[in-house]
Amino acid sequence: MASDHTRSAILAAAERLYADRGFGDVTLRDIVAEANVNLAAVNYHFGSKDELIAELFVTRSIATNRERLRELKAAEEQGGGRAPIEVILRALVGPTLRGCLGPENQRSTAARFMIRASIESVPPIRRIKNREIDHLRKFVGAMRRALPDRSDVDIYWGLNFALAMAHHTIRESERLTKLSEGQCDLDDVEDVVARVVSVATMALTAGKVEAKAPARALARDAR
Amino acid sequence: MASDHTRSAILAAAERLYADRGFGDVTLRDIVAEANVNLAAVNYHFGSKDELIAELFVTRSIATNRERLRELKAAEEQGGGRAPIEVILRALVGPTLRGCLGPENQRSTAARFMIRASIESVPPIRRIKNREIDHLRKFVGAMRRALPDRSDVDIYWGLNFALAMAHHTIRESERLTKLSEGQCDLDDVEDVVARVVSVATMALTAGKVEAKAPARALARDAR
DNA sequence: GATAGTTTCATACAACTGTTTGAATTGCAA
DNA sequence: TTGCAATTCAAACAGTTGTATGAAACTATC
Numbered sequence: 001m002a003s004d005h006t007r008s009a010i011l012a013a014a015e016r017l018y019a020d021r022g023f024g025d026v027t028l029r030d031i032v033a034e035a036n037v038n039l040a041a042v043n044y045h046f047g048s049k050d051e052l053i054a055e056l057f058v059t060r061s062i063a064t065n066r067e068r069l070r071e072l073k074a075a076e077e078q079g080g081g082r083a084p085i086e087v088i089l090r091a092l093v094g095p096t097l098r099g100c101l102g103p104e105n106q107r108s109t110a111a112r113f114m115i116r117a118s119i120e121s122v123p124p125i126r127r128i129k130n131r132e133i134d135h136l137r138k139f140v141g142a143m144r145r146a147l148p149d150r151s152d153v154d155i156y157w158g159l160n161f162a163l164a165m166a167h168h169t170i171r172e173s174e175r176l177t178k179l180s181e182g183q184c185d186l187d188d189v190e191d192v193v194a195r196v197v198s199v200a201t202m203a204l205t206a207g208k209v210e211a212k213a214p215a216r217a218l219a220r221d222a223r
Numbered sequence: 224m225a226s227d228h229t230r231s232a233i234l235a236a237a238e239r240l241y242a243d244r245g246f247g248d249v250t251l252r253d254i255v256a257e258a259n260v261n262l263a264a265v266n267y268h269f270g271s272k273d274e275l276i277a278e279l280f281v282t283r284s285i286a287t288n289r290e291r292l293r294e295l296k297a298a299e300e301q302g303g304g305r306a307p308i309e310v311i312l313r314a315l316v317g318p319t320l321r322g323c324l325g326p327e328n329q330r331s332t333a334a335r336f337m338i339r340a341s342i343e344s345v346p347p348i349r350r351i352k353n354r355e356i357d358h359l360r361k362f363v364g365a366m367r368r369a370l371p372d373r374s375d376v377d378i379y380w381g382l383n384f385a386l387a388m389a390h391h392t393i394r395e396s397e398r399l400t401k402l403s404e405g406q407c408d409l410d411d412v413e414d415v416v417a418r419v420v421s422v423a424t425m426a427l428t429a430g431k432v433e434a435k436a437p438a439r440a441l442a443r444d445a446r
Numbered sequence: 447g448a449t450a451g452t453t454t455c456a457t458a459c460a461a462c463t464g465t466t467t468g469a470a471t472t473g474c475a476a
Numbered sequence: 477t478t479g480c481a482a483t484t485c486a487a488a489c490a491g492t493t494g495t496a497t498g499a500a501a502c503t504a505t506c
Contacts, residue, residue, distance in 0.1 A: 006453080024345075024346065027492080027494085028493080028494060029492090029494095037454085037455095038453095039455085039494095040455070040457095040497090041453085041455090042494090042495095043494080043495060043496080044453075044454080048494080048495080049493095049494065121342060121344070123247065129398075132398075133398065133401060140402070153403065153406050156406060156407050157407060157418055159402075160395070161388050161391075161418075161419075161422055163395075164387045164388045164390075165387045165391075167387075167391060168384075168386065168387030168388075168390060168391055169383060169387065172383070172386075175352075175353065175355075175356065176379065176383050178356060179356050179359055179363070179379060179382075180375070180376065180379040184376055184380060184383070195380055195384075196384075199384055199422065202422070202425045202426065202429055203421075203422040206425055229483080250462080250463070250464085251463080251465090252462090252463090252464095260484085261483095262464095262465090262486090263484075263486090264484070264485090265465095266464080266465060266466080267483075267484080272464060272465090
C-alpha cells in the first residue's frame, strides 16, 4: 500500500484542474504536471484516465447520496416512518444544492468539480449517473408513504421536476444571474432550496383533497 | 454559389451522425465518409469543425425560437397585449418539448440532434446558448405583463424553473422512463407540456391574491 | 544486507485529430 | 473555345492524445 501520496496527489490535482477548466481540455499531462508526479503514475494507480474520473465522481456522489439518505432517514424516524413531503424533498435536493452553490469565492474544489460534472457530462460520469436509479427509488418509497393518495405516475413526475429544478439551477446558475441582472441571489443557498422544495411540493400536492380544497382549478386541466 | 450539393450533404450527414452517436466520437472523417465527400470539403465550406456544429445548432435553435415567439405573439395579440401566464409558458416550453420528445421511432434527425446538444453541450454550442438571453427577455416581458403584482425575482425564478423542467425532462427522459418502469409516458408530448406548464404556473401564482386565497401556507415558509 | 515486491521514471509508441496545401477538375461566361 | 473562378481531391502536416514498456529506485521483510 505504501505512502499513497502519489495517488492522492493525482486525485487532488485532477479535481482541481477539472473544476477550473472542465473535462474537455485537461490532459493527463496537465494533471501529472500539477501533481508533480510521473505521467505513467495515472495508469499505474488508476488503470486509465476514465477510471480516474470515475473515482473522483463516485467519491463525491457517495458523499452526497449518504447525506441525502441521512436526512431522509432522520425525517422518517422522527415522523414514525412517515415524513412530510417537504422534508423528503429537502433531503433530496438540499445536499446537492448546498454542495454546488454558495458564494463563488468560497466554493470548495469538490463543489466546482460537481458543477462541471453536471454541465459537461463525459462518458465515465454518465455511466455512473445511470446507476443512480436504485438510490432514487428510496425517495420514491418515502414519497409514496407521505402521499398515499397520489398515483405513482404523479410521484415520479414530482421527483423528476424536483431534480430538474435543482440540477438546472446549478447548471445554468450563471445564466440566471445574468438574465436577472443579479437579482436572483444564488449565493443564498437556503433560499434556493426553499424555492425548489416549495414548487416541487405544490407539484405533488396540487389538486388533491389534502386538508382544504386547492385554490382553484389548475392549468393542468386547461389542456 | 454552384450546386451547394456538397455543403448540404455534409450538414445532413453530420446531423445524422451527431444525433446517433453524440459529439464525442464523431470525427470529420466519419462525417465526410457518410456524406461521400472529400475530407477538405468541411473546412472549405464551413471553415472549421466547430463552425459546422455551430451552424447545425443555430439553424435548429432559430427554428425553435421563431416558433416560440410566434405562439407568444399570437397569444398576446389575442389578449389585447396581455396573455394568460399558462399560455406564455406553453409558448416557452412547448416548441422545445415538441421538437425533442415524441415516439422514439418517429423522432426526426433534428429532434435527436437537439437532444444530443442538450445532453452533451460542447463548446461551440455552449457559446450559442449563452447568447439566448435576449430571446428569454421577451418572455420575461410578457410574464411581467401577465403577472403585474409579481416581483421580478419571482418571474425570473419561474422562468428558470419552467425551462428546468422542460430541459431536464428531455435530457433525462431515458432515466425517467426506467425509474417509472414505463409508467411515465414521454411519448405523450402534450401531457408533458401540460404538466410542465401546470407546475410552472403554480410556481408563479402561488401565495398571491389571485382570486381566492391559496390552499395553505407553503413549504416555502417552513424554512 | 540480500531479496522480493512495490512504486517511480524517462521514453517510446501508435493512433487519431483538425487543418492545410497545391494540383486537378469542373462549371460557367465571354 | 478560351479563360477564369469555384470546387474537389489526394496527400501530407503538425500536433496531441492515452497507454505501454522496461529499467531504475525505493521499501520492507527475513
